[in-house]
């Protein structure tokens with residue numbers, strides 16, 4: 473590859489600094505397109521072996537907001553696109569409620585291959601571990617370095633861990649913006665798949681409304697005017 477990338481466990485992370493630095497990526501002129509092409513052949517961890525394909529981020533290269541989820545799901549794995557399954561539809565609905573245009577935001581995942589366990593004809597989602605999150609941050613750093621979003625949004629604990637480069641409790645960050653990188657901000661909310669799993673209708677409605685409130689807050693932070 474013709475670019476350089478900062479190590480993902482640099483001094484700020486080792487010191488437990490609450491403000492991880494942004495990546496310092498020198499990109500090729502091809503930008504995201506070229507990095508996406510490189511990621512198609514990634515073997516940095518074992519997940520490429522069983523997944524259908526790499527699911528790279530999507531969206532404008534100059535997006536103000538970058539949403540980071542956990543990993544592609546079953547439908548994303550087959551389509552090769554992030555957030556096109558049920559969780560993606562939930563995200564789309566919340567964005568619409570908050571008057572945010574999906575085509576204006578960049579969406580990606582902390583881990584770019586689907587991790588699952590086969591059960592009969594079904595593939596059951598498995599949470600990625602640090603041994604998978606850490607090597608995949610290579611690609612996330614490139615996305616952060618090229619898009620340079622004003623606001624990075626962690627959707628769930630895995631995304632928060634990947635972005636902070638250490639395990640963090642979602643509850644400690646949910647619903648607030650913290651300094652991130654070089655003059656950027658990090659906002660944390662739940663992953664939309666969490667909302668889909670809530671069995672009680674009342675709780676689901678309440679949590680969905682809270683998620684939409686987060687999206688409104690995200691819009692205000694990214695577009696203060």
Ligand code: SF4
Nearest residue numbers: 514516517584585608
């Ligand atoms: S999950 Fe990430 S690091 Fe692992 S093979 Fe896929 S793209 Fe590479």
